[in-house]
Amino acid sequence: MGVSLIDIAQQLKDNDKKVQLIYAFNGTGKTRLSRAFKLLVAPKVDGDTELEELEVVTKKILYYNAFTEDLFYWDNDLEFDAEPKLKIHPNSFTKWIFEEQGQDRNIISNFQHYTDEKLTPHFNEEYSVKDKDGNxxxxxxxxxxxxxxxxxxxxRSNNIKISKGEESNFVWCVFYSLLEQVTDVLNVAEPSERETNQFDQLEYVFIDDPVSSLDDNRLIELAVNLAHLIKSSQSHLKFIITTHNPLFYNVLHNEFNKGTFKKYFLKKNEDGEYDLITQSNDSPFSYHLFLKTEIEKAIETGQLKKYHFNFFRNILEKTSTFLGYDNWGELLPKDTNGNINPYETRIINISSHSKHSGDEMVDLTDDDKRVLKYLMNNIKEMYRFK
Structure with missing residues (x-):
């Protein structure tokens, strides 16, 4: 029987491991879990707003999630044909890191490292403008x-509007620079000898899916750098990391020493409740095997749904990449002439892309169920899945 996200948050809080690593599919509730955990550790007080929750003074938790990115927004100023600029909502998080700690150069360096060494952020100095009333x-x-x-x-080129992926990367670099500073400060054992007491009350760092738009090489490097920073922490800080990216998860798994961290799979049940499943084996979690198990359970219980085709396509994509095929369709069964049944390719594509009509119909026809069962059995036999 499942539990609520509040219960999951309590489980994480009660654990004494330095690092807890959680894998979950997109849309499962990772960001909601980070909010539930934050409210459990540091309950909201009257007057708090979403944008004030990154206050760094006297807080017990520092977290990165989708709300962190909401601090930043684009002012395209199309009315006056001005060049685009990324603006920041007033908050103590960026004020502290930019104005008090002077981390702008480190942020630029990190950002260029993960994107393009010539793509340069420029921070404004204080200036005055007149509003519409002339003030x-x-x-x-x-x-x-x-x-x-x-x-x-x-x-220097004209100012440009960077991509959403680059913007997400920039915001992560802002957070990461702060995290580096926090780690260094708290590594000084005696509080009276620290350069600031702003982090003395900090107990947890919750990181939800940092940057998913990087190529694999950069993503691996980011994961390794994050793991090394966490391992360098000598204070009481505890870290919780959630991700939907299996590569990011597996790299972190391999970086942390056995016994210093705990790993989970967060699963959302059909009734809206959740299970936090401990991954007890020593090898990294291979989520394509989980998908295979889920499809097999659905076949056995007669509960195949449209999203199981999406699961199956994920298995094909990961397997084809591992085996060196250019296209996942090459793994599908062929007739005596070496041709793939176009219907099978079409039903996989239609059922795993929301842009097609009829997406709301989650139930499958008997023919579609038969096809998925046939394809699942075929790939298991051909590629010897256990």
């Missing part, structure tokens, strides 16, 4: 960021 309005320093390509010889 002077002061725009604070480090509240706006523009991006351009540095071409060398002091040449």
């Amino acid at each position: 002077n309005v002061t725009v604070g320093a480090f509240t706006e960021i523009t991006f351009s390509y540095e071409r060398g010889n002091d040449e």
Whole structure:
């Protein structure tokens, strides 16, 4: 029987491991879990707003999730044909890291490392503008960021609007720079000798899916760097990391020493409740095997749904990559002439992409169930899945 996210959060809080690593599919509730955990550790007080929750003074938890990215928003200023700028909602998180700690150069360096060494963020200085009524309005320093390509010889391109993936990466670099500073400060054992007491009450760091838009090499490097930073922490800090990316999960798994961390799979049940399943084996969690098990259970109980085709496509994609095929369709059964049944490819595509009509119909026809059962049995026999 499943439990609520509040119960899951309590389980995580009660655990004494330095690191807890959680894998979950997209849409399972990772971000909601981070919010539930935050409210459990540091209950909301009157006057708190979503954007004030990253206050770094006297807080017990520092967390990165989708709400962190909400601190940043684009001002395209299309009315006046100005160049785009990324603006920051007023908050103590960025104010502390930019103005008090001067981390802007570290953020730029980290950002360029994971994107493009010529793509450069520029932080504004304080300036004044007139509002629509002609009154002077002061725009604070480090509240706006523009991006351009540095071409060398002091040449600079026009400001550009970076991609959503690059924006997510930039926000992560802001958080990561703060996390580096937090770790260094708290590694000083005697509180009176620390450069600041702002983190003395900090107990937890909760990280939900840092950057999923990086290529595999950069993602591996990011995971390794994060793991090394966590391992360098000598304080009482505890870390909880959730992700939907199996590569990111497996790299972190291999980086942490056995006995210092605990790993889970977060599963959402059809009744809306959750299971936090401990992964007890020594090898990294292979989620394609979990998908296979889920499909087999559904076949056995007669509960095949449309999303099981999406599970099956995931298995094909991971298996084809591992075996060196260019396309997952090459794994499908062929007739005596070496041709793939186009219907089988079509039903997999239609059932695993929401843009097709009829997506709301989660139930499958008997023919579709028969096809999925046949394909599942075929790939198990052909590639000897256990």
